Amino acid sequence: MAEPILRAVNLSKRFGGLTAVNDVSLELHVGQVHALIGPNGAGKSTLTNLLSGDLKPSAGHIHYAGVDLAGMSAERISHLGLGRSYQKTNIFLAFSVFENCRLAAQSRRQRAWRIFRKASRFEDVNARARAALEAVGLASRRDAIAAALSHGEQRQLEIAMCLATEPQVLLLDEPLAGMGPQESGTIVELIRSLTAAHAIMLIEHDMDAVFAVAHRLTVMVNGEVLASGTPSEVRANEVVQQAYLGEEHGAGDV
Amino acid sequence: MDFYSFLIQLLNGVQYGLLLFLVASGLTLVFGIMGIINLAHGSFYMVGAYLAFSLAGLTGNLFTALPLGIGVSVLLGFALEWLFYRHLYARDHLYQVLMTYGLILVFEELRSIIWGDDVHGVAVPDLLSASLPLTDNLSYPVYRLAMSGVCLLIAGGLYGLIKKTRLGMMIRAGSSNREMAEALGVNIKRVYTVVFALGVALAAFAGMIAAPVSSVYPNMGAQVLIICFVVVVIGGIGSVWGALLAAILIGLTDTFGKVLLPDYAGMSTYILMALVLLWRPEGLFKR
Amino acid sequence: MKSKTSVLLLIVLLLFALFPFVGEKFYVQLVAKVMIMAIFAMSLDLLVGYSGLVSLGHAAFFGLAGYVLARLAPQYEAASLWTSLPLALAACAAFALLTGLLVLRTSGVYFIMVTLAFAQMLFFVFHDTPLGGGSDGIYLYAKPELMLGGTSLLNLEDHRVFYWFVLGLVAAVYLLLQRLLDANFGRALIGIKSNEHRMRALGYDTFRYKLGIYMLSGMLAGLAGYLAAMQYGFVNPDILGWHTSGSVLVMVILGGMGTLHGAALGAFVFILLQEVLSNQAWFGPVAKHWQLAMGLFIIAVALFLPRGLAGLSGQRKLREETHG
Numbered sequence: 109m110a111e112p113i114l115r116a117v118n119l120s121k122r123f124g125g126l127t128a129v130n131d132v133s134l135e136l137h138v139g140q141v142h143a144l145i146g147p148n149g150a151g152k153s154t155l156t157n158l159l160s161g162d163l164k165p166s167a168g169h170i171h172y173a174g175v176d177l178a179g180m181s182a183e184r185i186s187h188l189g190l191g192r193s194y195q196k197t198n199i200f201l202a203f204s205v206f207e208n209c210r211l212a213a214q215s216r217r218q219r220a221w222r223i224f225r226k227a228s229r230f231e232d233v234n235a236r237a238r239a240a241l242e243a244v245g246l247a248s249r250r251d252a253i254a255a256a257l258s259h260g261e262q263r264q265l266e267i268a269m270c271l272a273t274e275p276q277v278l279l280l281d282e283p284l285a286g287m288g289p290q291e292s293g294t295i296v297e298l299i300r301s302l303t304a305a306h307a308i309m310l311i312e313h314d315m316d317a318v319f320a321v322a323h324r325l326t327v328m329v330n331g332e333v334l335a336s337g338t339p340s341e342v343r344a345n346e347v348v349q350q351a352y353l354g355e356e357h358g359a360g361d362v
Numbered sequence: 363m364d365f366y367s368f369l370i371q372l373l374n375g376v377q378y379g380l381l382l383f384l385v386a387s388g389l390t391l392v393f394g395i396m397g398i399i400n401l402a403h404g405s406f407y408m409v410g411a412y413l414a415f416s417l418a419g420l421t422g423n424l425f426t427a428l429p430l431g432i433g434v435s436v437l438l439g440f441a442l443e444w445l446f447y448r449h450l451y452a453r454d455h456l457y458q459v460l461m462t463y464g465l466i467l468v469f470e471e472l473r474s475i476i477w478g479d480d481v482h483g484v485a486v487p488d489l490l491s492a493s494l495p496l497t498d499n500l501s502y503p504v505y506r507l508a509m510s511g512v513c514l515l516i517a518g519g520l521y522g523l524i525k526k527t528r529l530g531m532m533i534r535a536g537s538s539n540r541e542m543a544e545a546l547g548v549n550i551k552r553v554y555t556v557v558f559a560l561g562v563a564l565a566a567f568a569g570m571i572a573a574p575v576s577s578v579y580p581n582m583g584a585q586v587l588i589i590c591f592v593v594v595v596i597g598g599i600g601s602v603w604g605a606l607l608a609a610i611l612i613g614l615t616d617t618f619g620k621v622l623l624p625d626y627a628g629m630s631t632y633i634l635m636a637l638v639l640l641w642r643p644e645g646l647f648k649r
Numbered sequence: 650m651k652s653k654t655s656v657l658l659l660i661v662l663l664l665f666a667l668f669p670f671v672g673e674k675f676y677v678q679l680v681a682k683v684m685i686m687a688i689f690a691m692s693l694d695l696l697v698g699y700s701g702l703v704s705l706g707h708a709a710f711f712g713l714a715g716y717v718l719a720r721l722a723p724q725y726e727a728a729s730l731w732t733s734l735p736l737a738l739a740a741c742a743a744f745a746l747l748t749g750l751l752v753l754r755t756s757g758v759y760f761i762m763v764t765l766a767f768a769q770m771l772f773f774v775f776h777d778t779p780l781g782g783g784s785d786g787i788y789l790y791a792k793p794e795l796m797l798g799g800t801s802l803l804n805l806e807d808h809r810v811f812y813w814f815v816l817g818l819v820a821a822v823y824l825l826l827q828r829l830l831d832a833n834f835g836r837a838l839i840g841i842k843s844n845e846h847r848m849r850a851l852g853y854d855t856f857r858y859k860l861g862i863y864m865l866s867g868m869l870a871g872l873a874g875y876l877a878a879m880q881y882g883f884v885n886p887d888i889l890g891w892h893t894s895g896s897v898l899v900m901v902i903l904g905g906m907g908t909l910h911g912a913a914l915g916a917f918v919f920i921l922l923q924e925v926l927s928n929q930a931w932f933g934p935v936a937k938h939w940q941l942a943m944g945l946f947i948i949a950v951a952l953f954l955p956r957g958l959a960g961l962s963g964q965r966k967l968r969e970e971t972h973g
Contacts, residue, residue: 160850186852198847200840211840214833215852224828227836273851399758449952455758456703460902461951463895467944475938584891588769591762599758628773632766636751639763643754 112137113307114159114190114277119168119178121154128154130331131168136277136307141299143310143322151331152311153195156279159309160192161185172277186215191275195282195311197262201255205246205265208254209237212272240272243301245294260287267295271302278308284317296320319343327351363621366496371617377506379613380513384568385586386593386605387520388561394600395557398447399455401462404587405469406562410435410569411578412473415482418573424487428570435566439559447558448551470581479580484573509571516564517606524602529556589616592635598645608646665816669809678880681812683920684819685876687913690900691826692869697898698906699830700862701842702753705761705894706768707870709748710741712889714871715878716775719787727791730805734793734875741871744771745864753859768894776886786885789878805879815876819913822869826909829865838862870897899947905957918958922946 112135121129129151136142144152157163159170161182170177177185200208213236214227228234241247244264249257254265267283280299284292292314299308299321312318318325318339325342327334335345342348363371389403413434417427446465450458486505493501524530569582576582593612597604612631619630638646665684669677689711696702714737721736722728752763775781792811795802805811829835840848841855848855878884887893896919904915926932926939950957 162846162850181854182849183852183854186850192850194847194850198844198850200843200847202843203840207836211836211848212851214836215848217833223832223834224825225833226828226831227833230833269851393758399761446948446952453955455761456697456902456906457951457955459703459705459761460899461948463899464944464947464951466895467940467947471938471941471944475941588765588891592766595755595759595762595766625778628777629770632770632773635763635766639751639754643759 110137113172115171116155116159117169117171119155119158119170120166121151121158121163122166128331129158129165132328132331132333134309134326134333134336136309137323138276138307139304140323141303141308141310141321142324142326143312143318144326144328145312145315145318146328146334149330150328152328153281154331155328156192156281156309156311159185159279160190186273186275189276190279191270191273191277192279193266193270193281193283195285197259197266199254199262199265199269201253203254204250205241205252205254205257206237206250208265209240209268209272210234212269213237213240213274215273236274237272240268243271243298244268245291245298260291263287264291264295267298276306278302278306280308281311282313283310284312284314292317366500369496370500370502371621372614373502373506373510375614375617376610377510377513377613378617379610380510380517381568381572382586382590382593382613383606383609384513384516385565386590386597386609387517387602388564389587389590390594390597390600390602390605391557392561393594396447396451396554398450399458399462400447400561401459401587402465402469403462403561403565403590404583404585405466406435406438406565406583407569407572407586408473408581408583409438409469410566411484411573411576411582412477412569413566414570414573415477415484415578418484424484424570424574425489428567431570432563432567435563436559438566439562440555442562443555443558448554451554466583469583473580481577481579483577486574505574509575512571516567520602529553589631592631594645595635596638596646598647601645601647604645604647662816662820666813669812674808677808677812679920679924681808681815681880682877683917684812684815685873685880686897686900686916686920687819688822688876689870689873689897690904690912690916691822691909692866692873693897694901694904694906694909694912695826695862695866695869697901698908698912699835699842700838700859702859702863703761703898704764704866705891705898706764706766707866707897708889708891708893709744709768709771710867710870711874711877711893711897712775712884712886713744713771714738714741714874715884715888716781716787718793718875718878719782719789719884720780722789722791722793725790727794730793730795734872737875738868738871741867741874742864745867746860749860749863749867753856753863765891765894768889768891772886772889772891775889781886784886786883786887788883790882792879792882811880818872818876822872823909823913830909834858834861899950903950903957911957915957 114136116132116134119129119132120127132151132155134142144155146152154163158165159177161177161180161184165178168178172190173188175188177188177190200211203211210227210233213233214230216236217230217233238247241250244267246261246264246268249261254262257265263283263286267280270278270280283295283299287295296317299310302308303321310318310322322339324337325339326336327342327348329351334351335342335348337345385403385407388406389400392398392400392403410431413431414424414427417430418424421427421430446461450461486503490505490508492504494504494507495501524534589612593605593608596611597606597608612634615630615634616627619627623630665680668680672680689707693704693707696704696707717737717740718728718733721733748767752760752767755763776784781787792805795805803810803814805814830838837848837853837858841853841858845855874888877888900915900919901912902915903918904911904913922943923939926942927936929936932939
């Protein structure tokens, strides 16, 4: 297999006495979706926060593009090509849909000069924002105020903002949460279409979606990796069956 | 500096620090528990000093003035909380700053109308007017020692109040988790009122006992307020223990600064704050 | 809509430009003072209204620039505007950089307290040390001169010329800021104000943006302080004091934060109110205690007008819209 683009090694995060992430290692490859599943509180979001720089790891390394991201600021990690979406929608509610994306796209163009040029006149930025909105299926809502969007649409915008920064690695934290079937379908298709050129880490509770797109699966419980492998390997894993999949999908619809 | 001069400055520094603690503890409690930044807190200190001046004049003795003054300031605290502060709990800090700034102007003008703009002195009570001789020509006033003692007693009382009593439990519950406190049936509104009045009384009491030493003059609250902000920043907001240590640190810095570098002493405390900000922007004792 | 605002602004500018032809000297000077304070208020609005940074120490820059001018001026002669103004602004930028690196490490209520404390530190620098001339301050016997090759370009001692000079600067500052806020930098600032965490995740080095606006804001406050020192003819520690910081904050909130013309309007109303309330001809001995009325007014604004005076029309508009 080709070299991984991102390699997390023995990552741990402790909050006081609580260990939220314990000695987790994980690899992401371009062209693959690596799904992270596990019950609530398993440490999936904390792991995402460690990778994105929102939190600093207590121990471990994150090798990416020849550097160690561990302890680096979120903004530097973003510029190195890691983009993330948030589990809890984290958008600029007062701004228009387009301005949300435009601001995301603008972050890639921070030249100090031309400080008096109108922000809306940078065509490359506008184009990237438009493309991101089209990709998630929100182009028709570009002038709406973000606060006025439906919950599902806000989730779509969340992903569009991540895309507008043109990352190479996408960390998607429960992108489908709260979406209707049609919106979910759009996003699953979007993830498929992005896979070829990106490395994607997907946290998701919707097992149908996970098994539809994932190339690899990691199961986390209590901050630790319970199992990791291809979808069929993980599905066949008895420990996983009992600990996690069994509970939710015991009826056998997996 | 010989030993006795050093001792005198040390005692002065600690005394000043303990006095600052009385004012700063109210500031930090009111912020920590209600989330209110109260610029008018220095005005309560000033009100206390002027109360001491008037009441000591009326009754002829600071000792009788003190309980009366505390009563007045507690009532003032209840009234202010009811009239003004309770409308600002859920509001942005900006509006708290705005309203309490307006209150400062009101307090200063009321002070000017009631007491005028002159500087007044308050007599040290006879009982404490003696000085302890240290050497042939150096002595230390008993009153300042008594001030420090009283401040320490109050600090201990505050500690006991917060750690041991039901009110203290409510205070701690309110400061860490408002919803949970309400769910447990704590009347958070009443806690807020009581804590606020306590803060006012502490600041006013500090003003009263400081009056014989510092005299009583216009705008005396502003100076104390800003120094108390520095205390709170250094100590970590909401931490009474941090406020105590930071206040003594500031008291010593300021006192020794004035002796060693008189022209630059005004800046010394702020430079200390800058250093703390460099090292620990959340304060030394942030929980 | 856009061109309507421009036309309106041009009319306002024209009216202000014509005022010295009809107004008495006292009023021309009063309006010049209002315009200087408008620059000061706009500079603070950059922090409070656009970046969410509530500074209670903005007087530091205002006073610092004034003191730089006073120290640079020869005792009984005029300083050169060409050198003293850039140096005053540079001093403000340096102070903003130095303190900004510290205060911007904090946020929220800490920021409020720390900015106040650093301003107070500067107060003591000019109050206590030989730099400042004590509590009496320093007199400026002549306004700085704008010379070019031996001839004076503007006679700033003339109250009308000074007025137009200030008017030109207000207009220039307004236009400059309007452009800046509409450009990438301004958009990013507003994003930081509304959700700094998200901006960082999008790759914005938010600290640098905040430091940038803090320095620009400090320099513009310095411009206002320079002009104020020029107008009054003296500087004293009060201009660095926290009542100056408090007043300008009141102006910004009064006008409704987050719009430049709101800040200017706030300055206008505040100064006017101050003049009216302290007018002895109208209020007699009560005028001495004008701050009482001002304080009550400020409390009322804080309690009842969360969006300032600009919010008054906004609320009416909202009501009209909702009721068709």
